[in-house]
Each structure stands twice: as structure tokens, then as C-alpha cells.
Amino acid sequence: MSRFPELTSGSRPVGVVSFAQYDNVRREGAHNEVEMLMPVVAEVFGSIGITKDDVGFICSGSTDYLVGGPFSFVTALDAVGVWPPRAESHVEMDGAWALYEAWVLLQEGEIDAALVYCFGRSSPGDLSEILALQLDPYYLAPLWPDPTSLAALQAQALIDSGKATEADFAAVASRSRRAALSNPKAQVAYDRTTEELLAEDYEVTPLRRHALPPLTDGAAAVVLAAGEKAYEWCERPAFITGIDHRIETHSIGARDLTVSPSTTLAGEKAGVGHKGVDVAELHAPYAHQELILAEALALDEGVSRNPSGGALAANPMMSAGLIRIGESAKAIWSGQAGRAVAHATSGPCLQQNLVCVLEGV
Amino acid sequence: MSEREPVTMMAAPIHLDYVFTAGVAQSKNLHGLEEGKFIGQRCPKCKKVYTLSRGSCPTDGVPTDEIVELPNTGTVTTYCVVNVPFAGQSIEIPYICAQILLDGANLSFMGLIQEMPTDEVRMGMRVEAVWVEPDELGPTMASVKYFRPNGEPDADYETYKEYL
Numbered sequence: 438m439s440r441f442p443e444l445t446s447g448s449r450p451v452g453v454v455s456f457a458q459y460d461n462v463r464r465e466g467a468h469n470e471v472e473m474l475m476p477v478v479a480e481v482f483g484s485i486g487i488t489k490d491d492v493g494f495i496c497s498g499s500t501d502y503l504v505g506g507p508f509s510f511v512t513a514l515d516a517v518g519v520w521p522p523r524a525e526s527h528v529e530m531d532g533a534w535a536l537y538e539a540w541v542l543l544q545e546g547e548i549d550a551a552l553v554y555c556f557g558r559s560s561p562g563d564l565s566e567i568l569a570l571q572l573d574p575y576y577l578a579p580l581w582p583d584p585t586s587l588a589a590l591q592a593q594a595l596i597d598s599g600k601a602t603e604a605d606f607a608a609v610a611s612r613s614r615r616a617a618l619s620n621p622k623a624q625v626a627y628d629r630t631t632e633e634l635l636a637e638d639y640e641v642t643p644l645r646r647h648a649l650p651p652l653t654d655g656a657a658a659v660v661l662a663a664g665e666k667a668y669e670w671c672e673r674p675a676f677i678t679g680i681d682h683r684i685e686t687h688s689i690g691a692r693d694l695t696v697s698p699s700t701t702l703a704g705e706k707a708g709v710g711h712k713g714v715d716v717a718e719l720h721a722p723y724a725h726q727e728l729i730l731a732e733a734l735a736l737d738e739g740v741s742r743n744p745s746g747g748a749l750a751a752n753p754m755m756s757a758g759l760i761r762i763g764e765s766a767k768a769i770w771s772g773q774a775g776r777a778v779a780h781a782t783s784g785p786c787l788q789q790n791l792v793c794v795l796e797g798v
Numbered sequence: 799m800s801e802r803e804p805v806t807m808m809a810a811p812i813h814l815d816y817v818f819t820a821g822v823a824q825s826k827n828l829h830g831l832e833e834g835k836f837i838g839q840r841c842p843k844c845k846k847v848y849t850l851s852r853g854s855c856p857t858d859g860v861p862t863d864e865i866v867e868l869p870n871t872g873t874v875t876t877y878c879v880v881n882v883p884f885a886g887q888s889i890e891i892p893y894i895c896a897q898i899l900l901d902g903a904n905l906s907f908m909g910l911i912q913e914m915p916t917d918e919v920r921m922g923m924r925v926e927a928v929w930v931e932p933d934e935l936g937p938t939m940a941s942v943k944y945f946r947p948n949g950e951p952d953a954d955y956e957t958y959k960e961y962l
Contacts, residue, residue, distance in 0.1 A: 469821025472853040475861055489859060505816030515852055518859025561816045570812065579810045 439668050442796040445679035445708030447544045452667035452674025453795065455660035456763030457481040461624040461751030464560040465654040470499075470509060473656045474516035474556055481552070481658040485670040489517055492660065493548030495525040498535035498555035499755050502567050513556060524548075531555065532657060532759030533720075533781030533791050539661055540680055549666040556656035557754030564652060564754070571784060573687045584785060585649060588723040589641040591694040591786045596643060598695045601728050603643050607634040609724040610647035610749055617746025624751040625651045648724035655753025657760050675766035675777070675795040679707030682791035684784070694786050700733035703792040704778075709734050715774035716741045718761035720782045722748045729787060730780060740778075744768065758782065762793055769797040823853030826865060828937035834929045838903050840864040846904035850939075872900040872945070873953040874923040875961045879916045892916045898925060898945055899961050906961050913946035922958065924950035 441450040457480035459465075459473050482488055489495075495517060499510050510527040519525060528534045532555025539551035565583035572578045595601045608631045617626035629647075637645040660670070667674035683699035683706075685692055704710070717740050721727035731742065743749075745764040748757045758781025765777035776796045783789040820828060823839055827850050830837030838847040839862035841855035847866050848855070855862050877896035894911035896919065911919060912928075926948040935941045 466819055467822060469819050469824060469852060472821045472823065472861075475854050475859065478859065502814075505814065505818065512852060515854045515856040516859055518855060518857050520857040558819075561819065562814055566814060574810060575808065 439665055440798045441664075442676050442678050442798055445711065445794065446677070446681060446706070447540070449544050449546060449663055450667070450676050451540055451543045451661050451663045452671065452676045453659055453762060453766035454662045454667055454671035454674050455481045455485045456658070456766055457484065458622055458657040458756070458760055458763065459655045459753075461622055461653045461655045461753055463624065463652060463654070465558060466560075470504065470513055470556050470558070470656075471516045473654075474513055474554060477656050477658045478516050478552070478554060481554075481660055485660065487660070487670060489523075489552070492550045492552045493524060494539055494542050494551040495519070495523055496535040496539045496551060496553050497527045498530050498532035498759065499527070499557060500529050502570060503557050503559070503561065503754055505561055517552065531755050531757065531781050531783055532659070533762055533779075533793070534682065534758075534783075536659060536661065536759060536762060536793075537680060537682060537791060540677060543661060543663045549664065550660065550662045552658065552660055553759065554656070554658035555756045555759050557756050558654040559652040559752075559754050560654050568785075577689065585641050585644065587689065587785045588726070589644045592643050592648070592723065592725040594694045595725055595729065600695060601725060603645070604631055604635060605728060606648045606724040607631040607645070609727045610634055613724070613727075613743050613746045613749040614647070616744050617750035620745045620750055622751060623746050624653055626746060626750060644723065644725075650722040650748050650752035653751050653753040653757075655751065655756050657753070657756040657763060659759060659763055659766075671770065673770055673772070673797045675769035675797060677793055678796045679709070679794035680792070681706035682789065684789040687784075687788065689785060692786070695729065697729050697733040697787050697790060700730055700780065700787065700790040700792065703790050704734045707792045707794045709778055709792060709794055712776055714740045714776055714778050716744060716765060716768045716777040717780070718745060718747065718765045718777065719743055719780045720748050720758045720761050722752050722757070722782070724749060726782075726787055734778060734780070734792070736778070758791065762795070765793075765795050769795055772797070821853050823851045823862065827851065830867075831939065831941040832935055832937045834932070834935055834941065836868040836870070836900055836927070838866040838868045838900070840866050847902060848905045849900060849903045850907055866902065868900045868902050870927045871948055872898045872903070872925055873958050874911070874919065874921060874925060875899050875906050875958045876921060877911070877919050879919065894919045896945070897961075899958055904961070909942065910944040911946065912944040920952065922952040922955060924948050924953060
């Protein structure tokens with residue numbers, strides 16, 4: 438009899454059994470989205486010896502606003518080859534939310550495995566303008582605030598609250614970029630001290646260049662498998678024992694930006710605090726956001742934060758969240774972690790948050 | 799309360815510019831058009847040939863690496879005679895819009911049919927591409943001016959029924 442962990446969310450054990458990601462690059466100028474996805478999908482299946490015929494559902498995450506054309510998620514399916522016709526769905530969100538949809542379907546028990554993939558380029562358009570369009574269309578979007586300026590308001594609020602300093606932001610960036618040196622998929626990795634980083638000029642006060650995410654083109658994919666199927670394809674599956682996502686108001690002015698109550702609530706529902714955590718992969722595009730998330734999830738000092746380098750190492754739109762789940766699963770597969778917390782965010786200043794707890798047995 | 803009229807509408811103009819990445823496969827197609835040629839790509843698994851491919855076989859999900867030069871001739875699989883004027887129309891109505899299956903290809907695409915009375919268009923009609931002048935050729939479908947009947951007898955329904 439296979440052993441499964443105790444579940445906080447759902448009643449059927451579903452494991453992450455495979456993960457692949459595209460090389461995270463500043464500008465993928467040679468390949469279109471389908472050409473980017475094909476090798477990722479081939480790897481995510483091939484590395485565990487299965488094909489598209491072995492999954493009962495496909496769910497993807499992307500947004501046409503990045504591509505600049507309609508229905509890009511439909512043409513992206515050509516990277517999988519959906520014949521005979523497949524059960525398939527799409528979310529206009531990060532792939533982490535596509536994984537959530539696939540997990541829900543797997544709970545129903547009609548299928549045993551699913552493919553989740555996502556893709557996003559930051560390079561075709563002006564990302565600052567594109568991200569402004571996700572804001573409230575009446576009061577905020579017409580002002581075209583760029584995401585770094587909004588994040589800087591949050592960082593300043595954090596400083597004003599006395600909870601963190603600019604040196605704390607630099608320490609997060611220093612640690613993350615140093616960890617990224619051992620991540621072959623990292624786009625930005627270096628070995629620089631906090632003091633060196635504090636000598637940089639401000640991009641938008643109080644954020645210096647090191648506190649900002651890179652602009653990244655990328656893609657990622659995960660295979661989920663339920664019950665015995667998970668063990669068939671993976672020696673030590675990373676079982677999803679808890680998963681939840683919550684959102685805050687779209688009105689930035691109505692939020693206390695120094696805290697993340699949606700992350701706290703999602704973390705509670707996902708059972709983060711039920712047991713010790715070895716690794717946390719936090720989707721914090723801006724350095725100070727890692728501090729807010731760690732507090733929201735009540736992570737203690739013993740938790741290894743973003744050993745992959747996190748979103749500061751590479752921040753492919755619509756994929757950086759799913760990559761956090763993939764990196765967490767890798768830590769479980771290797772035995773490096775027994776229990777990991779993966780987090781994905783969306784919207785300005787951590788507006789929407791997903792928390793996924795993964796465990797090996 | 800104010801005596802002013804309630805706001806019922808607001809304008810928020812949005813304009814975004816993008817740099818389009820055609821990709822490896824589509825670049826080959828576009829460069830073919832630049833030379834007045836149709837380029838197809840064959841799937842290594844199902845052997846189907848796609849024109850204007852995005853680089854993958856939509857059935858098998860594998861790269862269509864083999865390049866196939868396709869002829870200038872094809873068959874009308876289905877069509878529509880446009881009689882309705884609309885904003886931005888650049889062609890005089892009525893005109894014929896058809897799905898054209900190039901000989902040797904397994905995917906049709908939309909093309910304009912000219913040099914014939916609109917009421918004589920039919921499924922199975924054989925056509926050929928008319929290209930713009932050589933100095934006007936570019937990496938765009940606009941390099942194909944239109945298609946016209948090439949005088950061959952109509953294709954047998956069996957030859958194109960899979961492509962409707």
C-alpha cells in the first residue's frame with residue numbers, strides 16, 4: 438500500500454510529479470509562444486516517460502495582453518497537439534491558478550492526471566503600460582501607474598511602519614541573487630553584499646535596482662497525478678496537502694499595503710502552520726514583498742526562503758507563480774525538503790495570493 | 799446632493815504597441831512570400847503539410863521541421879460571396895472570399911478570388927495565385943494579390959472533403 442500524507446485541502450492526494458521551464462531570458466526574439474512551449478511540454482512529459490495521452494485534462498495560464506493578439510491561448514494548444522479532442526481549460530492568470538483548477542478537477546475523481554502549463558513574455562510590449570491595465574478602470578488605470586511605482590508606495594509604507602529598512606530589502610536581494618547562482622534557469626544571479634547593493638541609485642524611491650524583478654520571457658509546465666498514479670510516475674511525489682487562494686480589494690488606497698491578509702488567510706486554509714516548513718518559494722517580484730509574505734505566513738527563521746532565487750532571479754509573467762510550485766516540488770523530490778510552501782501572486786502590490794503546501798512521504 | 803447630471807460614461811483611451819515575434823517557422827513562411835513562394839512544413843509523425851505554420855503540428859504537438867515548397871495552384875474548398883459593405887472595406891463588392899487548399903498541403907487558408915463572375919465560383923474550382931509585382935513582394939500575405947481560376951477541370955470532391 439502506498440502512503441499518502443494527511444490532507445488539509447480536498448480528500449484525494451494529488452502530487453506534482455514533473456516540472457519543466459523554459460530558459461528565462463530578457464527577450465526571446467527568435468521563437469514564438471508555440472515554439473517556446475513545445476520543448477517545455479516535451480520535457481515535462483518526457484522526463485517521466487509519459488505522453489499527452491496519459492493526462493485527462495489540460496489547463497493553461499496566460500494573457501493576451503502580453504502577446505498583443507486575441508486567443509493566444511488557443512493557438513498555444515498547438516504545442517501540445519489536442520487530437521483526439523481533449524478536455525481543456527484556460528485561466529487568464531498565472532499558471533499557479535491553472536494548477537488550482539486542475540487540482541479541483543482531480544478531486545472529483547474522474548481523471549487521474551493533468552497537464553498544467555503557462556507562458557508569458559514581458560518583451561513584446563511595454564510591461565509597465567500593460568500591467569497598468571489590470572487596475573481599476575475608472576480611477577487608477579487612466580493614470581497609468583507603473584508597477585514599480587506602486588511597489589515603491591508599498592515599500593515606503595513598510596519603512597514608515599518601522600517593520601523594515603532599505604537594508605532589509607537589500608539583504609533579501611543579496612541572498613536571493615546569491616542563491617540564484619546555483620539555479621541554471623536564473624536570469625539574474627550575482628554575489629554582492631548588502632552594502633554593495635545599497636550603493637546603487639534609486640529606481641523609484643525607496644526601491645533601488647536590486648529590489649526590482651528582471652523583465653523575463655518564459656514558460657513552464659507541471660504534471661499532476663492523483664493517488665497511485667503519482668507513485669507510478671515519481672518515486673517521491675510532492676503531494677499537495679493544502680491549497681487556497683484569496684484576493685483583496687482592487688482599490689489600492691483601501692488596503693494596508695504593509696500586510697497581506699489574503700496571504701495569511703490562504704496560508705491558514707492551506708494549513709501552512711500545521712507542521713514545520715523546510716522550504717518556502719515565495720512569489721515576491723519586489724524584494725520587500727518577501728518580508729511581507731514571510732510575516733503573513735508566519736515563517737520562522739529556520740525556513741529556507743527562495744533557494745531558487747525566487748522572482749528576483751527570473752520573473753516570467755504568468756509563469757513565475759507556477760515555477761514557485763515547481764521549485765518547491767523539486768526540493769521534495771530530492772529529499773532536500775519534507776514539507777514546502779509555494780506561493781503565487783497576481784495584481785499590484787500582492788493583491789491576490791495563492792498558497793500551496795507540498796509534502797513528501 | 800449635487801444638481802449635476804450623474805456620470806454615465808467615461809472615455810479612457812488605450813493604445814499599446816507590440817513587437818511581434820513571428821518565430822522560426824513563421825519566419826520561413828514569410829520569407830517564402832517575400833520570394834513569391836508558398837512554404838509548407840511537414841509533420842514528422844502524421845506527414846501532414848501545413849502552410850502558414852506556427853512551428854508545431856496542431857495534431858501531434860511536435861515541431862514541423864521539414865520544409866516543403868508548395869506550388870502556386872490549389873483548390874477552392876469552400877467560399878463566400880461578400881455583398882455587404884462594412885467599415886474599412888478595401889475591395890469593391892461583390893467579391894469572393896474562399897478557403898484555398900494548395901496542392902500538396904493539408905491545411906487551407908483564406909484568399910481572395912478575382913478575374914471571374916462571382917456567381918460562377920464553386921467548391922472544387924481550381925485556382926492559381928497571382929502575385930504582386932516582384933519589387934512589391936514582402937514578408938506578408940499581401941504579396942499574394944489574389945487567386946484566379948486556372949482553367950483546369952474541377953477537383954474531385956474526394957480530394958478535398960477532409961478539409962471542409
